[in-house]
Amino acid sequence: MDYPGNLFVVAAPSGTGKSSLVKALMEVDAGVAPSVSHTTRAPRGQEKDGREYFFISNDDFDGMVARGDFLEWALVHGNRYGTSRRAIEQRIGSGGDVVLEIDWQGALQIKRLFPDAILVFVLPPSLDELRARLTRRGEDAPDVIELRLCNAAEELAQAENFDFVIINEIFERALFDLKAIVHAQRLKYIAQRRARPDTFKALNIV
Ligand code: 5GP
Numbered sequence: 001m002d003y004p005g006n007l008f009v010v011a012a013p014s015g016t017g018k019s020s021l022v023k024a025l026m027e028v029d030a031g032v033a034p035s036v037s038h039t040t041r042a043p044r045g046q047e048k049d050g051r052e053y054f055f056i057s058n059d060d061f062d063g064m065v066a067r068g069d070f071l072e073w074a075l076v077h078g079n080r081y082g083t084s085r086r087a088i089e090q091r092i093g094s095g096g097d098v099v100l101e102i103d104w105q106g107a108l109q110i111k112r113l114f115p116d117a118i119l120v121f122v123l124p125p126s127l128d129e130l131r132a133r134l135t136r137r138g139e140d141a142p143d144v145i146e147l148r149l150c151n152a153a154e155e156l157a158q159a160e161n162f163d164f165v166i167i168n169e170i171f172e173r174a175l176f177d178l179k180a181i182v183h184a185q186r187l188k189y190i191a192q193r194r195a196r197p198d199t200f201k202a203l204n205i206v
Helices: 018-028 058-067 085-093 104-113 127-137 142-161 171-186 189-195 197-202
Strands: 007-011 032-034 037-039 053-055 070-076 079-084 097-101 118-123 164-167
Touching (some): 007 018, 018 032, 018 171, 079 085, 097 104, 171 189
């Protein structure tokens, strides 16, 4: 189905700075809405149910999978995460843009369902820097950090399946890159024609 809104999907190994980038994008661009995923993992730190995630039990997650409530879901670092179908379809169906901040497995599932989805992969500048960021963040125990770094090698190889790659070395530069990707989508012929029908009509462009 052809939806008028854009579906941006941002994936990256954890610690790459993906969440900060997406958050900063939404602060400067009210046209892009986030999607709140469901997860079976426990809340961390200040996380609040319904804000960062909907924190649900394994049984409830099973129920949502069985009912087809998820557009995609994946097992990431031992916990399940899923994107609920209804909110996304409503928003892009009514012409709004959505950004999904999900893992690469989910991103590829989304691309199969929505070939027009724009897949963005965020890379760290180096593995050493990734380890330093995970350690500095202080959210995960050392064994969890090691697991995340082990998984990162496989995750990084997925970058080739994405439409765009951002290297998050300097945050402001990476944010500029993400904004440029979003902006470029809105300049596409089909998007401009939808956004400015009167201009197109006045110019006799069909
Ligand atoms: P964290 O536990 O650090 O919040 O997230 C772990 C990973 O799961 C991150 O890569 C995050 O982007 C991903 N993730 C969050 N929500 C979803 C989702 O709905 N679907 C998928 N496939 N991955 C998700």
